[in-house]
Amino acid sequence: VAGAALLESIELLGNAAAVFAEKCIAGIRATDRGPQLVEQGLAIATPLALEIGYDRAAELVKLALKEGLTIREAARRELGLPDRELDRLFDVRRMTGN
Structure with missing residues (x-):
């Protein structure tokens, strides 16, 4: 009984994943606006925490x-970091391993 229930659950999960991919994921395309949105987001401060510490990074976010x-802009102004260093810190490809 438990084995049959497990197999049924696996089948349901597989079907749900296929429907999700078809209805929600298929057709999504990256645009040129993506990097701009990342740059404007506050989560981009995360790599700064590794360099300057969490508290200082939180101050920059505020x-x-x-x-x-x-x-x-806040890091450039408050930390005096050159653009080259900021480019390295905020390199999304480096952050995501791509």
């Missing part, structure tokens, strides 16, 4: 929110 800056 500053960026308060003043309407991107994290890059």
Whole structure:
């Protein structure tokens, strides 16, 4: 009985995954706007925490929110980091392993 229930559950999960892929994932395409949205997001501060510590990175996030800056702009202004270093820190391909 347990084995039959397990097989049925596996089949249901497989069917759900196929429907999800067909109805929700198929047709999604990356646009040129993607990198801009990443750059404007606050999560981009995550790699900064590894370099400058969590507390300082959190301060930059608060500053960026308060003043309407991107994290890059806040880091450039507050940390004095050159663009080359900012490019390295905020390299999305490096962060995602691509």
